Amino acid sequence: MMDGMTTAPGQLPVAHQPPRHPLDPDPAPATKARAVFALGLIGALTGLFVGGVVPATVALQLARQARREAYASGGYLTGSARLRRGERMAWTGLALAALAVVTLVVIGVVRYAEAPFGQDFSSNVD
Structure with missing residues (x-):
């Protein structure tokens, strides 16, 4: 065995975080992130039918806005x-739509x- 190394039973020590300021907002889930996920899923599922282009494009635009808002929220x-x-998933939907168009x-x-x-x-007839 390894000499000199011991492990203590029990939980690992947790790093103590300083208390939050009372005026700090609570972390909240971004609603645009949920919308991007839903639209990306729709875009990926309907990408081969070329109908996924619209939801995938909207998802990518919302993702840009969501990233800006998340950065600004600190x-x-x-x-x-x-x-x-x-x-x-939105990029996958766009790739599938492009593949379908090229194939057609x-x-x-x-x-x-x-x-x-x-x-x-x-x-x-001559």
Whole structure:
């Protein structure tokens, strides 16, 4: 075993934090972070149907506002994890929508290239 190292049973000591000032606001969850998460989820779920572009774009705009408000609040607005997840899902929804559009364009170009050109006459016409 290791000599000289001992561990004491029980809980670890907790660092003492100074008391809060009575006029400090209580930490509150950011409502925009919840909205970003919901809109990002909708954007990710409907991204392949190209309908996810609108909620994903709104989610990214709200995320910018939520970050500014959280910074200005001095740490009293919580919900940064939910905000990050919502942003990731919004970007995923936009990527899925772009993938769907590119796929549809490629399919359309291939079908257009396979279509016959000019007028199709019957076999007995010169």
